[in-house]
Amino acid sequence: MANYIFYLHLLSLLSFTLAGDSSTTRDAAVLLRVKTTQLSDPDSMLNDWLESTSSCNWTGIKCNHQTLDIISIDFSDFGNLAGPFPADFCRIPTLRNLSIANNLFNGTISSTSFSLCSHLAFLNISNNFFEGKLPEFMPRFGNLTVLDASYNGFTGEIPPSIGGSSSLQYVDFTSNYISGKLADSLTNLTELKVFLAPFNPLAGPLPETIGLLKNLEIFRISSTNLSGKIPDSIGDLASIQSIDLSDNALTGVIPVSIGRLKGLKYLWLYNNILSGEIPDVFGNLTSLTHFDVSQNNLTGKLPVSVAGLHLVSLNVNDNRLEGEIPAVLSSNDKLVQLKLFNNSFSGTLPENLGKNSNLEEFDVSSNQFSGKLPENLCYKKALQKFICFNNRFSGEIPASCGECKSISYVRISNNEFSGEIPASFWSSSELQFVDMSGNKFHGSIPGSISKSLTKLAISGNNFSGELPAAICKLPEMVEMDLSDNQFSGALPTCLTNLKKLEKLNLQSNKFFGEIPKAMSGWDELSSLNLSNNQLTGEIPNQIGDLPVLNYLDLAGNLLSGKIPATLSKLKLNMLNLSNNNLEGKIPTGLDSEVFVSSLTGNPKLCSQDLKPFRKCSKSKSISYYLVGFLSILAFFLIASLLWVVVKTKLFRRSKSLWKITSFQRLGFKEQDVMVSLMESNVIGMGGSGKVYRVTLKTGQTVAVKKLYGVHRGPENEAEFLSEMETLGRIRHKNIVKLLFGSVGADFRALVYEYVENGSLGDLLHKDPKGGFLLDWSKRYEIALGAAQGLAYLHHDCVPSIVHRDVKSNNILLDEEFRPCVADFGLAKTLQLEVKESDEPMSRVAGSYGYIAPEYAYTMKVTEKSDVYSFGVVLMELVTGKRPNDASFEEHKDLVKWVTEAALSSSENQGDGGWVDLDQLIDPKLNPSGQDYEEIENVLNVALQCTSAFPINRPSMRRVVELLKDQSRTPTK
Numbered sequence: 001m002a003n004y005i006f007y008l009h010l011l012s013l014l015s016f017t018l019a020g021d022s023s024t025t026r027d028a029a030v031l032l033r034v035k036t037t038q039l040s041d042p043d044s045m046l047n048d049w050l051e052s053t054s055s056c057n058w059t060g061i062k063c064n065h066q067t068l069d070i071i072s073i074d075f076s077d078f079g080n081l082a083g084p085f086p087a088d089f090c091r092i093p094t095l096r097n098l099s100i101a102n103n104l105f106n107g108t109i110s111s112t113s114f115s116l117c118s119h120l121a122f123l124n125i126s127n128n129f130f131e132g133k134l135p136e137f138m139p140r141f142g143n144l145t146v147l148d149a150s151y152n153g154f155t156g157e158i159p160p161s162i163g164g165s166s167s168l169q170y171v172d173f174t175s176n177y178i179s180g181k182l183a184d185s186l187t188n189l190t191e192l193k194v195f196l197a198p199f200n201p202l203a204g205p206l207p208e209t210i211g212l213l214k215n216l217e218i219f220r221i222s223s224t225n226l227s228g229k230i231p232d233s234i235g236d237l238a239s240i241q242s243i244d245l246s247d248n249a250l251t252g253v254i255p256v257s258i259g260r261l262k263g264l265k266y267l268w269l270y271n272n273i274l275s276g277e278i279p280d281v282f283g284n285l286t287s288l289t290h291f292d293v294s295q296n297n298l299t300g301k302l303p304v305s306v307a308g309l310h311l312v313s314l315n316v317n318d319n320r321l322e323g324e325i326p327a328v329l330s331s332n333d334k335l336v337q338l339k340l341f342n343n344s345f346s347g348t349l350p351e352n353l354g355k356n357s358n359l360e361e362f363d364v365s366s367n368q369f370s371g372k373l374p375e376n377l378c379y380k381k382a383l384q385k386f387i388c389f390n391n392r393f394s395g396e397i398p399a400s401c402g403e404c405k406s407i408s409y410v411r412i413s414n415n416e417f418s419g420e421i422p423a424s425f426w427s428s429s430e431l432q433f434v435d436m437s438g439n440k441f442h443g444s445i446p447g448s449i450s451k452s453l454t455k456l457a458i459s460g461n462n463f464s465g466e467l468p469a470a471i472c473k474l475p476e477m478v479e480m481d482l483s484d485n486q487f488s489g490a491l492p493t494c495l496t497n498l499k500k501l502e503k504l505n506l507q508s509n510k511f512f513g514e515i516p517k518a519m520s521g522w523d524e525l526s527s528l529n530l531s532n533n534q535l536t537g538e539i540p541n542q543i544g545d546l547p548v549l550n551y552l553d554l555a556g557n558l559l560s561g562k563i564p565a566t567l568s569k570l571k572l573n574m575l576n577l578s579n580n581n582l583e584g585k586i587p588t589g590l591d592s593e594v595f596v597s598s599l600t601g602n603p604k605l606c607s608q609d610l611k612p613f614r615k616c617s618k619s620k621s622i623s624y625y626l627v628g629f630l631s632i633l634a635f636f637l638i639a640s641l642l643w644v645v646v647k648t649k650l651f652r653r654s655k656s657l658w659k660i661t662s663f664q665r666l667g668f669k670e671q672d673v674m675v676s677l678m679e680s681n682v683i684g685m686g687g688s689g690k691v692y693r694v695t696l697k698t699g700q701t702v703a704v705k706k707l708y709g710v711h712r713g714p715e716n717e718a719e720f721l722s723e724m725e726t727l728g729r730i731r732h733k734n735i736v737k738l739l740f741g742s743v744g745a746d747f748r749a750l751v752y753e754y755v756e757n758g759s760l761g762d763l764l765h766k767d768p769k770g771g772f773l774l775d776w777s778k779r780y781e782i783a784l785g786a787a788q789g790l791a792y793l794h795h796d797c798v799p800s801i802v803h804r805d806v807k808s809n810n811i812l813l814d815e816e817f818r819p820c821v822a823d824f825g826l827a828k829t830l831q832l833e834v835k836e837s838d839e840p841m842s843r844v845a846g847s848y849g850y851i852a853p854e855y856a857y858t859m860k861v862t863e864k865s866d867v868y869s870f871g872v873v874l875m876e877l878v879t880g881k882r883p884n885d886a887s888f889e890e891h892k893d894l895v896k897w898v899t900e901a902a903l904s905s906s907e908n909q910g911d912g913g914w915v916d917l918d919q920l921i922d923p924k925l926n927p928s929g930q931d932y933e934e935i936e937n938v939l940n941v942a943l944q945c946t947s948a949f950p951i952n953r954p955s956m957r958r959v960v961e962l963l964k965d966q967s968r969t970p971t972k
């Protein structure tokens with residue numbers, strides 16, 4: 001290598017001195033020298049940089065057509081070019097443009113080497129891994145017009161010397177770690193048209209003289225820590241079109257001077273601490289289309305002048321505004337988004353609102369509005385979000401909303417609405433979310449309801465009549481609350497067809513008849529409340545089989561018969577069977593102090609010793625014991641039968657060298673696999689054994705996990721094989737397929753399909769480029785897929801399977817980075833195998849950093865422990881840190897770190913500002929603007945999953961819903 005470089009030098013020296021057009025040759029030599037000594041080019045993008053051809057024809061190089069001088073080096077989007085900042089390219093005196101955006105360049109840029117580049121006109125180094133202080137702009141960068149340093153890791157302040165680059169028109173510092181105050185010298189850049197510095201920890205006030213930037217068109221410093229007042233001189237930005245200072249800590253009033261900015265289209269000041277009134281003179285901003293001053297401390301009224309502008313969006317929510325909404329707002333023919341919520345507005349809304357524009361989002365919730373809603377809210381058939389809860393609106397819902405096919409999200413609870421809901425409203429095909437509770441509506445539910453409904457809450461009204469069969473044909477329904485109405489008739493047995501239903505509340509109606517018995521469809525039902533109706537008959541046994549039910553209230557009915565013993569199988573947080581006609585012995589498991597209040601008001605119930613229930617009579621207990629004796633007898637019979645079966649099977653199998661359970665139609669024999677378990681094929685090693693990668697003659701590749709520490713013996717073998725059988729039956733796109741399990745002479749082996757891209761853990765924490773490969777959308781898909789796999793194990797397998805060792809190393813990624821959960825249920829098998837002593841729990845279940853806190857005292861692993869571990873994996877995906885990253889202080893882990901950061905951010909900013917989010921996010925991630933919302937959502941889910949108390953953690957099924965769906969969370 002060294003010889004080669006030397007040879008090139010010599011050669012360039014020679015041609016330089018001998019050839020006529022010396023500058024061209026010299027510049028080509030510069031290019032080659034930088035390429036060979038500084039650049040890493042793993043994809044061979046620069047392979048055509050050969051001395052035998054003209055450098056003007058090389059990839060990435062552009063020359064002046066006449067002079068053939070090199071004027072541009074453009075490596076943008078090559079992707080994998082790496083090395084330090086190639087300042088030496090700037091030794092080419094004719095170079096005008098240097099662009100290396102979207103590569104893997106790293107390190108600091110020294111002021112000395114940067115000074116070589118002072119003649120450039122265009123410099124783009126965005127989206128690399130540069131760090132350290134921004135270099136000085138010395139000597140003067142007099143020709144620089146475009147500077148893009150966005151999405152790097154630069155720290156420190158913006159050097160004041162940048163003020164000498166008087167030709168600058170475009171400056172972008174988005175998403176770095178640039179801190180400190182903005183230098184006053186920035187306002188010398190009078191040619192500047194665009195200045196972007198959002199997502200940096202900038203602090204202090206804006207320069208007083210900001211108004212000197214007469215050519216500035218776009219000014220964006222959102223999500224930083226800017227404080228102080230907005231300078232009055234901002235009104236001198238004569239060319240400005242867009243101002244975004246949202247998500248900072250700016251105080252004081254909104255300068256009246258902004259009213260002079262005739263060309264202003266976007267004004268975003270939301271999420272600051274601004275006070276005072278919205279200036280009346282803003283009525284002069286005739287170009288303004290987007291106005292957002294929400295989440296401040298603004299007082300006073302919405303000025304008539306502002307309401308009269310032709311705004312597309314008017315967002316003033318979360319302030320302390322009051323008074324009426326000016327009628328002129330309804331003449332606006334552009335209005336699409338109107339957010340007035342969480343203020344103290346009062347009076348009626350303008351009568352013609354919605355008549356003149358394509359209104360899509362209408363949110364006036366939590367104010368003191370009264371009177372009727374505007375009749376024409378959905379006149380243009382565009383309304384999607386119809387939100388006005390917590391006001392005093394009265395009258396019927398507007399006729400136009402009845403005919404509104406676009407409407408999807410309706411929250412009008414806690415008003416004084418009355419009348420019937422138009423049948424056409426119920427059947428609007430986009431309708432997903434309806435909360436109309438706490439009004440005075442009457443009438444019945446019609447026979448046709450939108451199939452998209454996920455939530456229907458109409459409690460606390462005067463609805464009546466029987467439930468139509470249509471109520472059972474809602475495939476997406478998750479939560480149904482019809483409580484506190486006058487519904488009557490029998491419960492439709494078809495309610496159990498609602499496969500996604502999680503909560504059903506029918507309490508305090510007039511339902512009669514029996515509780516449906518066939519409940520196999522309610523796999524996701526966690527809460528069932530049928531209390532205070534007139535239900536009769538027995539409590540169905542089947543309730544005890546509902547896999548995730550944890551809230552059951554059947555109180556205040558006329559239920560009779562015995563309490564099914566199956567109820568004690570449920571993991572209940574709440575049980576109420578009081579005030580019925582139940583009788584007989586309270587089943588074991590429920591005869592405890594905890595349940596006394598759940599069972600009172602059933603005079604015929606009895607118990608052996610639970611007060612205040614009467615003692616059960618002898619004769620009953622004899623029959624009870626008899627039943628017990630018979631079941632034990634039956635159990636022994638079946639057990640011995642099974643034993644015989646197992647024995648015979650084993651006997652037959654022991655003839656072959658390996659004993660196999662195979663679950664798939666295989667194109668190969670197990671022997672093909674076993675002979676390939678050689679050291680050279682080892683791809684991983686763990687506590688339990690080695691993992692081999694084996695390519696078979698058929699071309700198929702499989703992964704073989706060979707387990708040691710085998711405790712031998714026929715019982716153990718049977719157990720292993722039957723467990724393998726359970727695991728082998730699992731079919732899910734996000735679960736690694738187990739092809740077969742095999743028992744050899746001194747080991748056991750599990751043969752899986754091979755998953756191409758290794759584990760998530762390795763990619764995130766070991767592969768230097770891994771974090772970079774996984775952009776946010778990939779990480780999100782991994783989170784969702786893995787959650788679906790785990791939800792399947794917990795909720796869809798019979799018996800349900802607790803993974804016991806959820807961690808990023810057990811989430812494998814295929815060639816398209818789709819996740820597959822691996823190694824599930826195994827810890828249990830292994831525990832049985834390693835019990836040298838008779839201590840079953842000597843082995844810790846799970847991996848360090850992922851273990852739920854309750855394990856320390858319960859020593860039990862439940863579904864909720866998996867949920868905790870999965871929460872840790874979500875945090876890894878967002879932060880890129882290991883659960884026990886070396887950067888944490890002692891006694892701190894990823895969960896503590898993220899939780900503390902989230903707490904402090906909510907204290908400082910109301911609801912998790914982006915600045916703090918940026919401190920948490922993996923620096924390799926470079927999320928885009930829209931990603932932040934999703935990242936915030938994922939972090940929130942992670943926080944719920946890692947709650948200290950298992951009961952507060954959502955089920956895996958709920959986790960899937962939470963990850964998928966942000967629209968279901970209320971807008972506020």
Ligand SMILES: *[C@@H]1O[C@H](CO)[C@@H](O)[C@H](O)[C@H]1NC(C)=O
Binds near residue numbers: 053054057
């Ligand atoms: C670049 O290559 C083309 C053919 O590929 C050739 O015609 C042209 O002369 C080359 N330009 C220079 C400056 O060598």
Ligand SMILES: *[C@@H]1O[C@H](CO)[C@@H](O)[C@H](O)[C@H]1NC(C)=O
Binds near residue numbers: 106108
């Ligand atoms: C730049 O990246 C390379 C490859 O990942 C690494 O070896 C080197 O240490 C990095 N340089 C700096 C200054 O961080």
Ligand SMILES: *[C@@H]1O[C@H](CO)[C@@H](O)[C@H](O)[C@H]1NC(C)=O
Binds near residue numbers: 141
């Ligand atoms: C700016 O560019 C012009 C040619 O376009 C050149 O003459 C001048 O020297 C450059 N100035 C600097 C400071 O590099």
